Amino acid sequence: MKKLLVSLVLVKKITSTVPRSNFADRDLEKLAQLILELGGLINPIILRRNGMDTYEIVDGDFEYYAAVKAREINPMKGETIGAFILEPENEGVLLEQVQALRKSAKTENLVENPETLFLEENTSSQPADSIKNPVSLVEVPKSCENETPQSSSSLEQRLTNLEAQFENQINELKAEYAREKQVLALSIQEVENRLLQQVSLLVEAGLANRINELKSELPTEKQVLVERIPEVKKVTSESMSALEALNNLDQSALFANFKDAGLKLPVIKTIIEQRGVRQFTSFANVVERVDKLGDKTMIKIIDKWQKYS
Structure with missing residues (x-):
């Protein structure tokens, strides 16, 4: 069987079929102030799910309305309430425990207040299972001077419940801190990546x-x-007949002579293409406009220029 643990439930998600008018406003106000002062209830209520995230009171209507009053006084502190939630695997045992505690509470009430015997007899004819929301396990505080002190076992149980409630709150805070830390780390990493990209x-x-x-x-x-090769400078000042042959000679003859001078086919094609675009103004201009045409090759061509005419 799953271990019974106290859960924190939003007060606004809980409903009760018992009217609030059944409880004195003075008593609700007093317990609400105690809830706010202590930070919660020492006696968790019992709930049953009736929706995805909504619940109804099984036991603890007085405590519930006191929590509602606390939320009205201070919404920040009174937002949640400690509760045991009925689950299929523990509902039967938990309801039996509620009935046993109710019976014990009735017996103590009869001993302390015999005048309530008539009221108990009138209501005892109803079966326990027909009561959807049994009376709260916690007695409504009485404004009298002679109050019976609580037994040590009851006080220990309430302290245990309170410790469980605090433990759940601490675990929720730890989980929230871990989530925020992870989000912050991802944000920092994203900023660092952007900075690296920009840099x-x-x-x-x-x-x-x-x-x-x-x-x-x-x-x-x-x-x-062109500036450093004396041979090229010398050639540029020579007669333009060789340059004219380079610009005007028939392509087939020019091709044959260039090939004889040792020029490669891509260079020859480039010279012919450049000549078609615009005539060469000098041998230096040829060197500038034709890729992969070196100074030595240009000098070799000039040496054989007489063959081009």
């Missing part, structure tokens, strides 16, 4: 800008080549 993008953008600046500051490789 990475900024670094890459900075490097790209600097590379572009350096490229714009440095002359191209072909410009340096």
Whole structure:
């Protein structure tokens, strides 16, 4: 059988078929103040589920209405109430215990108040099972000077119930703290990931800008080549007949002569394509516009230019 534990239930989720007017407002007010002062009831009520998250009173109507009064006084402190909830596996035993306690409470009441015998006899004819919400197990406090002190066993039981209630509250707080801690850790991790991404993008953008600046500051490789190769400079000042042959010679003849000079097919095609786009203005211009055309190859072509005419 599942161990019986005290559960914290929202007061607003509980209903009672016993009218509130059955209890004196003065007594409800007194117990409500005690509930707020202590932080809860020392005697949990008994509930039965009648919905997904709603309950009805089986025993403890007086305590319930006192808790309602406490919630009216201070909604923050009086929001929940300790309760035993009937489950299929423990309902029978729990109801038997309620009946036994009720019988004991009636006997004590008869001993202390013989004048109630007539009222008990009139109600004893009704079977116990027909009472949906039996009388509360806790006596309504009496405003008299001579109060009978509680027995040590009853006090111990109430202290045990109170400890169980506090333990449940502490466990709920621990679980809530763990959930909030996990959410906070995930949020921090997400912020760190975003910062790392932003830093990475900024670094890459900075490097790209600097590379572009350096490229714009440095002359191209072909410009340096043209400026530093004396042979090319010398050729550019020579007669333009070779350059004219390069610009105007028939493609088949030009192709044959270039191949004889040792040029590769892609370079020859590029020269012919560039010539078709725009005529070359100098041999230096040829070197600049044709990829993979080196200075030595250009000099070799110039040496054989007389074959192109």
